[in-house]
Amino acid sequence: MSALEVSRLTKAFGSRKAVDQVSFAVPEGAFLSIFGPNGAGKTTLLRVLATLSRPTSGSAQLLGIDIKEAADKARTHIGLISHSPMLYPDLTAEENLLFVARLYGLADAQGRVGEMLDAVELKHRRHDTVRTFSRGMTQRLSIARALIHDPAVVFLDEPYSGLDPHAVEIFDGLIDVVRQDRTFIMVSHDLRKGFDMCSHALMLAKGRVVAFDEKASIDFAGFSQLYAQTVGMGVA
Amino acid sequence: MNDTKKAVRLPEAGGMWDKAAPFALLAGALLATLGFILTFTTAPLVLGATVNGVELIGDQMVSNKLLLSQKIFYFHVPVAIASMLALAFTAYYGVRFLMTKEARFDTCAKTATETALVFIICTMVSGELWTRFEWGVWWTWEPRLTTYLILMLLVIAYFILRNAIDDPERRASYAAVFGIITFVDVPICFMITRMIPSSVHPVVFRTDSGMSPDMLVPFLICFFGMILIAFGLYRLRFRQARLAERVALIKEHLED
Amino acid sequence: MHHYLTLLKKDLTQEFRTKEMLTSMGIYALLVLVVFGAALAQTASGFDILQMSGGLLWVLIVFTSLLGLNRSFAHEKENGCLEGVLLIPLDRSVIFLAKATSNLLFLFAVEVVTVPLFYFFFLTTTTPAASFWMIVAPLIVGTVGIAGIGTLLSTITINTRGRDVMLAVLFIPLVYPLLYACVSATTAAIIGSEGFMDVFAPALLLAGGYDIIMVLLSWVLYDFVISA
Numbered sequence: 001m002s003a004l005e006v007s008r009l010t011k012a013f014g015s016r017k018a019v020d021q022v023s024f025a026v027p028e029g030a031f032l033s034i035f036g037p038n039g040a041g042k043t044t045l046l047r048v049l050a051t052l053s054r055p056t057s058g059s060a061q062l063l064g065i066d067i068k069e070a071a072d073k074a075r076t077h078i079g080l081i082s083h084s085p086m087l088y089p090d091l092t093a094e095e096n097l098l099f100v101a102r103l104y105g106l107a108d109a110q111g112r113v114g115e116m117l118d119a120v121e122l123k124h125r126r127h128d129t130v131r132t133f134s135r136g137m138t139q140r141l142s143i144a145r146a147l148i149h150d151p152a153v154v155f156l157d158e159p160y161s162g163l164d165p166h167a168v169e170i171f172d173g174l175i176d177v178v179r180q181d182r183t184f185i186m187v188s189h190d191l192r193k194g195f196d197m198c199s200h201a202l203m204l205a206k207g208r209v210v211a212f213d214e215k216a217s218i219d220f221a222g223f224s225q226l227y228a229q230t231v232g233m234g235v236a
Numbered sequence: 237m238n239d240t241k242k243a244v245r246l247p248e249a250g251g252m253w254d255k256a257a258p259f260a261l262l263a264g265a266l267l268a269t270l271g272f273i274l275t276f277t278t279a280p281l282v283l284g285a286t287v288n289g290v291e292l293i294g295d296q297m298v299s300n301k302l303l304l305s306q307k308i309f310y311f312h313v314p315v316a317i318a319s320m321l322a323l324a325f326t327a328y329y330g331v332r333f334l335m336t337k338e339a340r341f342d343t344c345a346k347t348a349t350e351t352a353l354v355f356i357i358c359t360m361v362s363g364e365l366w367t368r369f370e371w372g373v374w375w376t377w378e379p380r381l382t383t384y385l386i387l388m389l390l391v392i393a394y395f396i397l398r399n400a401i402d403d404p405e406r407r408a409s410y411a412a413v414f415g416i417i418t419f420v421d422v423p424i425c426f427m428i429t430r431m432i433p434s435s436v437h438p439v440v441f442r443t444d445s446g447m448s449p450d451m452l453v454p455f456l457i458c459f460f461g462m463i464l465i466a467f468g469l470y471r472l473r474f475r476q477a478r479l480a481e482r483v484a485l486i487k488e489h490l491e492d
Numbered sequence: 493m494h495h496y497l498t499l500l501k502k503d504l505t506q507e508f509r510t511k512e513m514l515t516s517m518g519i520y521a522l523l524v525l526v527v528f529g530a531a532l533a534q535t536a537s538g539f540d541i542l543q544m545s546g547g548l549l550w551v552l553i554v555f556t557s558l559l560g561l562n563r564s565f566a567h568e569k570e571n572g573c574l575e576g577v578l579l580i581p582l583d584r585s586v587i588f589l590a591k592a593t594s595n596l597l598f599l600f601a602v603e604v605v606t607v608p609l610f611y612f613f614f615l616t617t618t619t620p621a622a623s624f625w626m627i628v629a630p631l632i633v634g635t636v637g638i639a640g641i642g643t644l645l646s647t648i649t650i651n652t653r654g655r656d657v658m659l660a661v662l663f664i665p666l667v668y669p670l671l672y673a674c675v676s677a678t679t680a681a682i683i684g685s686e687g688f689m690d691v692f693a694p695a696l697l698l699a700g701g702y703d704i705i706m707v708l709l710s711w712v713l714y715d716f717v718i719s720a
Contacts, residue, residue, distance in 0.1 A: 013337075013339050013404050013405040013408075014339030014340070014404065014481065015339075015481070015485045015488075016404070050579065051579070052575060052578060052579065053719075054337070054719070056337070071581075072581035072582075073581070075579060075580060075581040076581055078579060079579075080575075080576075080579055082572060082575075084571050084572030084575075085571050085572070086571055086572045086573050086575060086576030087571055087573070088502070088506055088567060088571070088573055089567075089570070089571065090506045090509050090510045090567070091502070091505060091506060091509070095502075095505060099498060099502050100576070100580070102494065102498040103495060103498055103499070103577070103580045103582060104580055104581075105494070129509070145576070334713075334716050382668075382672075383668075383669070386665045386668045386669075389664075389665040390665045390666065393661045393662050393665060396658070396661055397648070397652065397658065397661075397662060400652040400653040400654060400655075400658055401651065401652050401653075402653075405720065406651060406720045409716050409717065409720035410648050410651075410652075410717065410720065412716070413644075413648070413713045413716055413717055414648070414662065416709065416713065417641075417644075417666065417706070417709055417710070417713070418666075420705060420706065420709065421665075421666075421668075421669065424669055
């Protein structure tokens with residue numbers, strides 16, 4: 001079964017099409033990187049796939065679940081890590097995670113929170129408010145927050161923006177740890193890095209798919225040339 | 237085409253309604269003019285038909301001295317009703333928009349609200365003239381006046397809200413929601429003179445008093461005239477908005 | 493139901509830790525009272541404060557709640573928290589109910605302090621009627637409406653330019669009917685002249701009806717606002 005199967009997905013408002021007839025499929029365990037110039041519709045596509053925004057037409061199946069018809073069912077399998085940490089600064093690390101775990105209705109919320117705090121090595125700071133955390137610690141905690149319900153598909157929305165090189169290193173290490181057999185969908189404007197990480201690559205321009213393939217069959221030089229061309233094409 | 241979404245019929249400009257719009261406008265203007273002429277020729281002068289007893293407003297005694305100034309009623313009331321009707325369409329298109337998320341309904345709702353604003357301003361101006369003449373004050377915090385002022389503020393707020401949002405879909409959703417809750421004030425405004433008995437604003441629509449045929453005929457003519465004018469304005473403005481949208485679309489294509 | 497409680501508990505924990513909304517609203521209310529003091533300082537001694545106090549009290553409440561409501565969604569927006577909550581499978585109207593409840597509780601908390609203060613500053617020189625305690629009813633009904641409409645509108649304005657002013661622009665005309673009814677009920681209770689119930693009861697009923705319509709509408713429409 002495909003982790004994500006997208007068919008003629010369109011997100012439009014009036015005559016403006018932010019995402020236009022996008023179709024692709026990635027298997028479970030894949031790492032898909034989505035590239036494209038600013039305004040190409042990458043983030044809109046990600047938001048539609050993560051059920052934050054409703055598609056205008058077309059369909060998308062996440063692990064066989066239709067994200068339009070059964071959004072709530074799909075949501076239990078979706079995690080999102082973006083450049084904003086989604087953490088309440090005035091709650092402690094533990095309170096933040098417990099809040100999310102309870103909303104997801106996890107059976108052993110307390111136990112799961114302990115587990116996740118261990119995984120991101122923040123157990124010793126669990127009673128401190130997030131406000132007192134460094135940028136790197138906040139990012140680690142936000143990963144724990146995004147994965148607390150053990151989602152099968154994880155969306156990454158430009159997770160590197162605003163991170164210093166050291167934090168990037170930590171982040172990469174963490175992604176490796178939590179990688180397991182999850183599917184990752186990442187929006188990135190760092191072509192080199194995104195290409196290195198991925199197993200599949202997709203390029204958008206003006207909301208349409210310009211290129212999509214497995215990494216094995218893509219030649220990076222040609223791909224980056226194509227990227228340069230799409231940037232020249234401007235905004236949809 | 238495996239799209240299961242039911243096709244929604246979208247209002248479009250350029251059809252027979254738009255052909256009819258200028259005629260509606262003209263007919264409305266003629267009807268309204270005819271109504272006004274009848275108002276001054278056939279409708280009798282009213283002696284306190286709509287104000288009972290003596291009221292003290294703004295240090296002026298107001299009694300049965302409704303004379304020529306009462307004629308404004310034939311303009312004021314139809315315009316006010318037209319404005320409320322336009323707001324009903326704002327709410328209706330707001331609901332349609334939220335159900336379909338079609339940008340077209342947002343255009344309709346916006347156009348309806350613009351039409352409403354024109355009529356609201358006319359109502360306010362004619363109302364103020366009348367209160368100045370009859371009650372001796374430009375403004376008084378009388379329930380009908382106040383609720384209508386609130387209605388005007390809400391409509392202005394609707395446009396301020398629209399201006400403060402960049403994302404077109406979000407703008408449309410918020411405007412639709414606000415248009416719907418604004419509409420709650422319309423029945424309140426309409427009913428207020430009945431709900432608060434101390435109100436000195438004349439109550440027009442009631443079963444007991446009724447207008448004499450001499451008054452009713454010009455009133456109805458003016459009324460339908462105003463509705464036609466409202467319809468014509470709405471269609472013309474809608475057509476203009478649609479054309480602007482299409483021009484924007486063509487420009488976008490040309491840039492490619 | 494457990495969603496509702498979890499969301500509510502989060503708001504309360506956060507507020508009790510920072511006391512941001514409560515202190516800012518409390519201090520603001522005190523400042524408004526001081527301004528009232530200045531505004532009324534030149535009035536004649538025979539001036540009928542009782543007749544005006546109902547209105548003044550509601551001026552205080554409306555402006556203070558406006559300040560609080562503006563803050564209520566700031567935290568949710570700041571770190572993308574609201575988006576995080578929307579990713580979770582839960583009924584969006586529960587988010588409305590939880591937020592409206594926490595706003596309501598904070599407004600009540602502020603009123604518990606400011607209404608006695610108002611009495612202390614302005615009403616100790618005269619004698620309000622025995623029915624004074626009945627102002628509790630319009631206070632409750634009015635605050636429920638303010639919290640309900642305010643929650644919907646502050647969710648809207650959080651995403652607009654110049655959101656602080658925007659909330660006032662949308663909020664004040666929309667609560668006007670409620671305000672009007674509550675002021676007349678409150679004033680009737682404070683003066684307590686004979687037959688004051690003839691004003692008090694219908695005004696309260698009007699306010700209650702407006703509450704029901706507005707809260708229901710806000711509740712139904714909330715999904716469209718928060719998902720937009």
